[in-house]
Amino acid sequence: DSGVTQTPKHLITATGQRVTLRCSPRSGDLSVYWYQQSLDQGLQFLIQYYNGEERAKGNILERFSAQQFPDLHSELNLSSLELGDSALYFCASSVAGRGRNEKLFFGSGTQLSVL
Amino acid sequence: AQTVTQSQPEMSVQEAETVTLSCTYDTSESDYYLFWYKQPPSRQMILVIRQEAYKQQNATENRFSVNFQKAAKSFSLKISDSQLGDAAMYFCAYRSPFGNTDKLIFGTGTRLQVFP
Numbered sequence: 322d323s324g325v326t327q328t329p330k331h332l333i334t335a336t337g338q339r340v341t342l343r344c345s346p347r348s349g350d351l352s353v354y355w356y357q358q359s360l361d362q363g364l365q366f367l368i369q370y371y372n373g374e375e376r377a378k379g380n381i382l383e384r385f386s387a388q389q390f391p392d393l394h395s396e397l398n399l400s401s402l403e404l405g406d407s408a409l410y411f412c413a414s415s416v417a418g419r420g421r422n423e424k425l426f427f428g429s430g431t432q433l434s435v436l
Numbered sequence: 437a438q439t440v441t442q443s444q445p446e447m448s449v450q451e452a453e454t455v456t457l458s459c460t461y462d463t464s465e466s467d468y469y470l471f472w473y474k475q476p477p478s479r480q481m482i483l484v485i486r487q488e489a490y491k492q493q494n495a496t497e498n499r500f501s502v503n504f505q506k507a508a509k510s511f512s513l514k515i516s517d518s519q520l521g522d523a524a525m526y527f528c529a530y531r532s533p534f535g536n537t538d539k540l541i542f543g544t545g546t547r548l549q550v551f552p
Contacts, residue, residue: 354539363544369537377537415538423538427481
């Protein structure tokens with residue numbers, strides 16, 4: 322058990338809908354990272370938050386947004402969903418994530434299916 | 437921008453044999469970190485081994501070792517004495533020491549099958 326909790330584990334929804342994925346980092350970790358894993362694109366970095374502030378941004382679509390709350394949990398919001406958004410969404414956390422080569426701890430992911 | 441390439445979508449190995457998974461990367465940075473992650477059917481991402489680019493010595497962790505060729509930008513993973521539990525997706529990843537972030541850039545993965 323990595324200590325990173327993601328909910329829900331599975332999510333099935335329809336095109337055009339909006340969903341929210343939740344991540345609770347390990348106790349004491351200030352940074353949260355979101356990744357998307359799909360069959361055709363592999364593991365893509367989406368976005369990182371550090372202590373409530375956006376730290377780094379990757380290939381995140383404009384239809385997607387994220388935030389980190391004062392209690393350090395993070396939410397990834399996906400809107401106007403398309404079939405191609407079906408993927409496994411991972412959350413990871415680290416102590417600070419400030420470029421000091423810290424270990425990332427991954428959650429077990431949320432499997433999103435858009436029908 | 438840095439990229440990571442894993443050219444073997446699938447590999448297979450007999451139990452107790454040795455297998456090597458390939459990874460190449462592209463970067464203009466002279467210092468960086470490289471990783472191999474394992475993703476079993478449980479979907480959990482597990483760190484297998486890591487290598488700092490400034491270290492010439494290849495990293496080893498029990499049955500897992502790497503062949504790091506900095507000039508060739510190659511970072512292969514060797515699994516010795518393969519076990520059934522080694523069956524998983526394996527991802528190679530790159531991390532830059534710059535940019536004030538610890539984000540990882542992953543390759544597309546290699547699915548390893550282990551036959552008894």
